[in-house]
Amino acid sequence: MTAAVEKTDLPAIEAEGWSAEEVLAWGFDRFHPHLALASAFGAEGMVLIDIASRLRPDFRLFTLDTGFFFPETYELMERVEERYGVAIERCRPALSPHEQARAHGEALWSRHPDRCCEIRKVLPLRSKLAELDAWVTAIRREQSPARASTAKIEWDAKFGLVKLNPIADWTWQEVWQYIRTHRVPYNPLHDRRYPSIGCTHCTRPVDGGEYSRAGRWAGFAKLECGLHDRAPGTANGG
Numbered sequence: 001m002t003a004a005v006e007k008t009d010l011p012a013i014e015a016e017g018w019s020a021e022e023v024l025a026w027g028f029d030r031f032h033p034h035l036a037l038a039s040a041f042g043a044e045g046m047v048l049i050d051i052a053s054r055l056r057p058d059f060r061l062f063t064l065d066t067g068f069f070f071p072e073t074y075e076l077m078e079r080v081e082e083r084y085g086v087a088i089e090r091c092r093p094a095l096s097p098h099e100q101a102r103a104h105g106e107a108l109w110s111r112h113p114d115r116c117c118e119i120r121k122v123l124p125l126r127s128k129l130a131e132l133d134a135w136v137t138a139i140r141r142e143q144s145p146a147r148a149s150t151a152k153i154e155w156d157a158k159f160g161l162v163k164l165n166p167i168a169d170w171t172w173q174e175v176w177q178y179i180r181t182h183r184v185p186y187n188p189l190h191d192r193r194y195p196s197i198g199c200t201h202c203t204r205p206v207d208g209g210e211y212s213r214a215g216r217w218a219g220f221a222k223l224e225c226g227l228h229d230r231a232p233g234t235a236n237g238g
């Protein structure tokens, strides 16, 4: 971290009435260039990228490239770089897929998805966040029960920095309205019943009525990668 950021500095309560643009603008004013958007290029992430590009063309964007994204996701990443003129910071795991298989056995995701996510997402994220004072996510409250109490600006106690969730209160319909109005590029898998898109091994299409993240880690009682856990006994996510 590069600046003294105190949890008590956060305008957490006022921010609940702010628009996504206002939350992001506050973050850029306070933290740029030590603030970055995290994205796996789902519909919500694309909305945030578009809003950020209008506020701050030199915004920073990173992804946790597990090596297991869908081809459609990698293609979308190229389109994002072209359209928004941003160089995506690709955070890769210490182990290649082959090295992981040698060290932990084949298809770790099918036996111990938490361990696989730890290696391929959580550890690379921890390393990236150590460079930053604030990060921005596209999580929304209605995505899953664990996300229902997400604040728009909060202290991330797990990783020790400020976390902005500018579209926490948006609905799935609002996300798509924005995408259509602003002609934002999106992952074509969304048109094939994949509301939430992660690694190929752990993502399936969902049926109507399921939570949008129900298609992640089918067969396991797992809806999160370990990136957005809250420290127990802490208010406001921190």
Ligand code: SF4
Pocket (backbone or CB within 6 Å): 066, 068, 108, 109, 112, 113, 114, 116, 117, 118, 120, 121, 198, 199, 201, 202, 225
């Ligand atoms: S989503 Fe699946 S394949 Fe991707 S890191 Fe997590 S367990 Fe591994």
